[in-house]
Amino acid sequence: MIEVNNLHKSFGEAHILKGVTTDFEKGKTNLIIGQSGSGKTVFLKCLLGLFTPDEGYICYNGDIYNDLSADQKRNLRQEMGMVFQGSALFDSLTVEGNVMFPLEMFTKQSKSEMQDRVNTVLKRVNLIDAHHKYPSEISGGMQKRVAIARAIVMNPKYLFCDEPNSGLDPKTAILIDNLIQEITQEYDITTIINTHDMNSVMEIGEKILFLKNGHKEWEGTNKEIFKTDNVAVTDFVYSSELFKKVRQMYIEERN
Numbered sequence: 324m325i326e327v328n329n330l331h332k333s334f335g336e337a338h339i340l341k342g343v344t345t346d347f348e349k350g351k352t353n354l355i356i357g358q359s360g361s362g363k364t365v366f367l368k369c370l371l372g373l374f375t376p377d378e379g380y381i382c383y384n385g386d387i388y389n390d391l392s393a394d395q396k397r398n399l400r401q402e403m404g405m406v407f408q409g410s411a412l413f414d415s416l417t418v419e420g421n422v423m424f425p426l427e428m429f430t431k432q433s434k435s436e437m438q439d440r441v442n443t444v445l446k447r448v449n450l451i452d453a454h455h456k457y458p459s460e461i462s463g464g465m466q467k468r469v470a471i472a473r474a475i476v477m478n479p480k481y482l483f484c485d486e487p488n489s490g491l492d493p494k495t496a497i498l499i500d501n502l503i504q505e506i507t508q509e510y511d512i513t514t515i516i517n518t519h520d521m522n523s524v525m526e527i528g529e530k531i532l533f534l535k536n537g538h539k540e541w542e543g544t545n546k547e548i549f550k551t552d553n554v555a556v557t558d559f560v561y562s563s564e565l566f567k568k569v570r571q572m573y574i575e576e577r578n
Contacts, residue, residue, distance in 0.1 A: 324346060324347065324348055324349050324383075324384055324513060325346065325347040325370065325381065325382065325383055325481065325513055325515070326346045326381070326382040327343055327344060327345050327346065327347075327370075327379070327380075327381050327382075328344050328379050328380055328381075328382070329342050329343075329344055329378060329379035329380075330342065330343040330344070330366070330369060330376050330378070330379040330380075330381070331376060331377045331378035331379055332362075332365055332366075332369060332374060332376050332377055333377055338537060339362050339365045339537050340362050340365055340366060340369070340376070340537045341362075341536070341537040341538050342378075342379070342538070343362075343366065343379075343534070343537070343538070343539050344379075344539065345532055345539060345542060347513055347515055347530065348513065348530065349480070349511055349512060349513040350507065350508055350511045350512070350513075351507065351513075351514070351529040351530055352503065352504050352507050352514050352516060352527045352528065352529050352530070353513070353514060353515045353516065353529070353530040353531075353532070354515075354516050354517075354518055354523065354524060354527070354528045354530065354531045354532070355367065355515065355516065355517050355518070355531075355532045355534065356518060356519070356524060356531060356532070356533050356534070356559070357533055357534035357535055357540075357559070358535070358559060360536075361534040361535055361536065361537070362534050362536075362537040363517050363534055364485075364517065366534065367483060367485060367515070367517050369381065370483065370515060371400075371403060371405070371483060372388060372396065372399070372400060375389075376389075383399060383480075383481070384480070386399075401429050401477060402477075402479050402480040402481060403479055403480075403481045403482075403483060404473075404474030404475050404476075404477070404479035404481070404482045404483070404512075405474055405482075405483050405484075405485075406467070406470045406471055406474045406482070406483070406484040406485065406487050406503075407470065407485055408485045408486040408487075408489050409489070409490075410458075410463075410466045410467055410469065410470040411470065412458040412466055412469060412470060412473075413458075414457065414458055414459065415457075416457075417454065417455050417456060417457055418445070418450065418453045418454055418455070418456050418457075418458070418461070418469050419441055419445070419454040419455065421458070421469055421473055422441045422444060422445060422469065422472045422473045422476050423437055423438075423441050423476075424473065425473060425476055425477050426440060426441070426476060426477065429477065430477070440476055441454075441472075441476065444472040444475055444476050445469075445472050447472070447475075447506070448468040448469075448471050448472045448502060449468065449502075450465065450468055450469065450472065453465065453469075463490055463491055463495070464491055464492075464495035464498065464499065467487060467491065467495075467499050468499070468502065471487075471499075471502060471503065471506070475506060475510065475512075478510070479512060480512060480513060481512065481513045481514075481515070482503075482506070482507065482512045482513070482514040482515070483514075483515050483516075484503060484514070484515070484516040484517065484518075485517045486517055486518060486519065486520075487499055487500075487503065487516060487518070488500065488518065488520045488522075488523060493522065496520060496522060496523070497522065497526060500522070500523050500526050500527050501526070501527070503516070503527070504526075504527040521560060524545055524548065524560070525545055526545075527545075528544065528545030528548070529544060529545070530542070530543075530544065531543060531544065531545060531548055533548075533553075533555070533556055533559070535555050540553065540555050540556065541553045541555070541556045548560060
């Protein structure tokens with residue numbers, strides 16, 4: 324579980340995060356949504372320890388990050404997996420090499436132990452025969468699955484995903500959403516996803532945090548978001564005709 328209390332972050336005169344307080348439960352897919360410039364990326368980087376908050380604190384399973392020693396912070400970071408927006412695979416490494424990279428960098432496992440772990444996670448993301456292919460030889464959806472395999476290869480307690488569906492067709496995006504949710508539940512991970520994809524909100528939004536101008540404007544589930552009367556949320560969610568129709572269906576059912 325991750326607890327966030329009164330988080331503030333500024334860059335010069337630009338006050339980006341303005342007292343955000345929330346929590347993210349393990350075993351659930353926690354989504355962060357909001358318009359561009361709402362503070363989502365800065366918030367995610369604070370959670371990853373890449374930015375230091377000016378005020379407030381972040382607590383990981385009971386441990387306040389700022390109170391940890393340098394060694395404890397380093398150990399905590401090794402418990403974090405990250406899926407980047409563009410997958411961020413190494414073009415010069417095979418699929419197997421990309422997934423094995425964190426094990427080679429941060430563990431003292433034997434070659435056979437690393438190989439067994441790589442085989443396990445590649446099988447889990449349904450990439451059984453892609454070990455020796457390079458990123459340029461596989462599809463965007465397969466690249467994303469490699470990125471997920473690499474993110475979970477060290478059995479992280481926390482999984483962070485930045486726009487995991489970016490550049491994918493709708494069908495593949497749903498497959499990636501479902502895969503992330505399945506892995507979250509199977510491994511009881513605290514998963515946090517930055518997204519603009521409202522299909523992701525509908526499909527896997529077990530907890531949704533809506534940021535606006537650096538503030539927590541709203542939070543709830545994917546069922547509750549279609550019932551809220553918060554104007555900022557409804558303006559964001561129902562910017563398309565499809566979601567306007569979905570909201571109307573919820574209103575009619577409620578009445």
